[in-house]
Amino acid sequence: MRIVTTIAGSDSGGGAGIQADLKTFQELDVFGTSVITALTAQNTLGVSGVLPIEVSFIEKQVLALLEDFPLSAIKTGMLFSSKIIQVIASQIKDLEIPLIVDPVMIAKGGENLLQQEAIEALRIYLLPLATVLTPNIPEAEVLTGKKIESIADIKHAAETLIRLGVQCVVIKGGHLVDEKYATDYVFFNNGRTFSMQAKRINTKNTHGTGCTFSAALTAFIAQGLPLEQAIIEAKKFIQMAITHDLNIGNGHGPTNHFAYRKNMEISEVTVLEA
Numbered sequence: 001m002r003i004v005t006t007i008a009g010s011d012s013g014g015g016a017g018i019q020a021d022l023k024t025f026q027e028l029d030v031f032g033t034s035v036i037t038a039l040t041a042q043n044t045l046g047v048s049g050v051l052p053i054e055v056s057f058i059e060k061q062v063l064a065l066l067e068d069f070p071l072s073a074i075k076t077g078m079l080f081s082s083k084i085i086q087v088i089a090s091q092i093k094d095l096e097i098p099l100i101v102d103p104v105m106i107a108k109g110g111e112n113l114l115q116q117e118a119i120e121a122l123r124i125y126l127l128p129l130a131t132v133l134t135p136n137i138p139e140a141e142v143l144t145g146k147k148i149e150s151i152a153d154i155k156h157a158a159e160t161l162i163r164l165g166v167q168c169v170v171i172k173g174g175h176l177v178d179e180k181y182a183t184d185y186v187f188f189n190n191g192r193t194f195s196m197q198a199k200r201i202n203t204k205n206t207h208g209t210g211c212t213f214s215a216a217l218t219a220f221i222a223q224g225l226p227l228e229q230a231i232i233e234a235k236k237f238i239q240m241a242i243t244h245d246l247n248i249g250n251g252h253g254p255t256n257h258f259a260y261r262k263n264m265e266i267s268e269v270t271v272l273e274a
């Protein structure tokens with residue numbers, strides 16, 4: 001049994017954050033552990049409160065895991081502050097364990113999940129450690145300081161992020177204006193690049209899509225899938241989860257973490273070579 005961990009914030013509503021990650025891990029047959037960086041009071045309508053955990057206690061959680069578990073992969077999500085980022089980076093920097101960094105910044109409702117002052121810390125301390133970085137378009141814009149309005153801009157953003165030390169970057173296209181497809185763009189530090197195109201599902205229930213995608217990627221990497229295959233399989237997982245979305249709550253409902261295991265419907269993901 002492969003063991004993985006997620007270092008992220010708790011979503012009381014269960015659709016994103018630690019809860020989405022652990023559900024995804026369970027569905028993909030890896031044993032999930034967690035380090036909670038912050039509590040959020042959250043539901044499908046939005047975030048009504050954020051309570052960061054004391055940095056020394058976050059450090060303690062990481063230590064507790066490292067002294068007992070041979071982790072096969074580590075994922076980070078909501079990290080909230082520069083102090084939290086620095087402590088986590090120094091605790092994991094010498095581990096030779098794949099690191100998947102989902103640079104969570106803003107919740108769907110617009111609430112800040114990462115303080116403004118922490119962006120530089122992400123760039124300096126965490127990105128150089130990342131095996132895979134999975135920004136959405138607004139996150140890629142913030143990390144590179146440049147607006148993204150075209151495929152050429154996506155490519156430039158990826159080049160900038162790779163120069164910061166990231167081995168592979170998946171720029172997710174959920175926020176792109178495209179009625180037909182949800183396309184994600186993948187770039188490796190050896191120059192290899194491809195994109196993944198899937199039918200855009202017309203639904204408001206997309207809470208936690210980014211967390212779920214990166215958690216699935218973490219699980220597939222932990223299972224030993226080659227990186228390229230793990231990324232494509234994670235895209236299939238999220239496509240199924242959105243296709244069979246759950247109408248839970250009154251706002252943006254969660255995705256369906258059960259769908260992939262139940263093999264609910266073959267949902268096509270087309271890989272396009274650059």
Ligand SMILES: Nc1ncnc2c1ncn2[C@@H]1O[C@H](COP(=O)(O)OP(=O)(O)O)[C@@H](O)[C@H]1O
Pocket residue numbers: 135136137172173174175182183184198199200201202203206208209210211213235238239242
């Ligand atoms: N309506 C949709 N239909 C199909 N796939 C989607 C849809 N919205 C987002 N996705 C996919 O979900 C994943 C998360 O993307 P995105 O929404 O951009 O990230 P985040 O949740 O971090 O904002 C990506 O693979 C993206 O292409």
Ligand SMILES: Cc1ncc(COP(=O)(O)OP(=O)(O)O)c(N)n1
Pocket residue numbers: 008009010011016017018040042077078104106107108109113206207208209210211212252
């Ligand atoms: C605790 C917590 N972590 C992350 C998020 C953001 O999740 P994401 O997958 O980007 O989905 P949306 O919030 O955009 O729906 C969160 N909301 N809470």
